[in-house]
Amino acid sequence: MRLAAERRDSAVRSLKELCFHAVTKHFAALRTEDVLDLPTVLIKDLLPHLTVCQLDEVQPALNQRGVSTHSGWIGVLRDMHGPKHEIDFHTEDEAKNEVMRILFPLVFYGFRNHYVCRNLTNLNTTSFLWAAAKCIQYFSLITSSHKTLQSLTAEQRPLLNLLEMRIKSVGVSDSIDLSKKKTQTSLYILHRLLDHGVATKLVLHVTCPITLAWLLHGRGSQYVNFELKKLMHSNCMLQTTSANTEGASCCPDLEIRTSNDQDDQVSPCKRSKLESVFMTEGESGIPNFTVDPQVLCRTFTPCEVPSADVCSWGQIDSLEIRRCGSDSLRVLNSALPTFFCLRSLTLHSISTFRESDVLCLATALKQLSDSSRSFITDLNISVLPTTKLMEQLLDASPSLTSLYVEIQTVVWGSHSMQHHPWTSESHTSEHPLQKLEVKVTELQTDLCFLTSVLKRCPHLTSLHLAGLRLPTGSTQSQLLTTLSESNHCLRILILEDMKLSDCLPEILDLLKACRLEELRFSDCRLLESCSDKEESLLQLVAALKKVPSLHTLSLAQNRLAKNVSVLAELFLGSSPSSVQRLDISSNFIQPAEMLEFAMRLRTHRPPHRLILDLRKNPADRDPDTWNTALQRLRPFSVLLHEGWKSTGTMVDHMSNM
Incomplete structure (x- = not known):
């Protein structure tokens, strides 16, 4: 009897699977209303079988019926990552946005992975790109995909209009060569997203000082890079001269267009003039085409916009430079004192920063904070050459609430700090820092220095320390005691790759002093030197239960x-x-x-x-x-x-x- 029942159940499941597969395959031929009229139980079973576009299509109507598509989006994520991948998205929108975040750049730029290859028919469509563009908030500009980017200024111009309204963060993934004419397409898209759109966060993945200068020009800082200014002004004069020889206005590429041309990037007559006017080089060796965003906008934008109109400049409140070299840092340091809209700054070097460069950065941050017109709240820097520079950065930015630093001592021995106006101060003033993350790679860490920083930050709510190494015979007990006495506001504590096996009493005191919500001891050798490991763990468990x-x-x-x-x-x-x-x-x-x-x-x-x-x-x-x-x-x-x-x-x- 049981065997017969199991066979019947298996047959029913197989029939349902066949029906679900048929619905998915012929979804376009079916009326959406017919699918949505199915019983709720069947719809929930159907969701994991639908494609991304189908899920997006039925979601609004299902939400009105009180049915969530969460299981469908989670199914897509499991299909992409595999069943053993941890998926921690608890809402429908979180799961959907993650799917679109992953798939949009793959499909848009023509990249392929196993999931995209298996679902290419359903994904390689305008409807998918449009649906995904409504969800994503980050756009990665890959300048080497020139033809793909060109499509955003031509047949896919409506998609650019949508991205302009949705994208909040823009990433530049490879170098932008301002000496090449095809770069204009990339510069124009950046102009649309940063100046016309809502994007206020910029992520730069390449080391290119002139590109950084172009991106910062006019967008929150009053700094003007001489090299960029010379390049832009020379091109502007070349355009004006060429225009005057043709008896036109300041830009020869602006022509009156009919309404039939509105969906085009540039009309044929404009293209021919662009080619003839801007392709040659002047005697100075400067390419005869513009890199000025204001002129570029008139080059690519339909001519209903009067030529006298000037585009507004967007503001960058979050800047991240993933490969920050000394040249890029010099450009940034010059811009920082007047970078009044900046709130978050992240700098990652491909090698350890030089001490002199970091001190110059601290000076620029101090000048910015002294202006009383700006306050940076988030600062992330890696890799610093010495721990002591962390306090210089704290003093230079008294408005910081979050600080992340990685420290790697290059040469064994103490570092002699160069003299700066505030290096002789006692560093005892209270700091409003709330989140601190310090990752250290050095043979020995100055624990006294770190505890002095912690004492200055009584409002600290999140602390992550990794890699602290102490001299033989020393313990981390003083660190934990400082936390118990000075940092009662702690809610998140993460200690990683450090020896705590002889600090059980201090850990127990810390659990009594702080109302922790998240506690992580990772690779801390908690029981290594305990004579009775089970008893020590029981004591820790008893203390944890009281939090x-x-x-x-x-x-x-x-x-x-x-x-x-x-x-x-x-x-x-x-x-x-x-x-x-x-x-x-x-x-x-x-x-x-x-x-x-x-x-x-x-x-x-x-x-x-x-x-x-x-x-x-x-x-x-x-x-x-x-x-x-x-x-x-x-x-x-x-x-x-x-x-x-x-x-x-x-x-x-x-x-x-």
């Missing part, structure tokens, strides 16, 4: 191994822990130990569904036992796990020694 605000706990890469079952005590008793996400990945937990943990956790079941990260543990030592443990955990847990790779065994072992 009612704590919802995220990570003990990843601490070699908990056979002691992992102690963590089940988090949920024992009348006052269980409020932890909702527990990360015990990479702890060399054997299958038998995982089964014991699962059985104890089943007895002390969490009061809410627990997200449990079990990845990078040796499941293949006994797959049957491991799978049994997972079955015990699934009724009350969301499991993040993946198969153990034997080739990674030694790597994991060494990382946890």
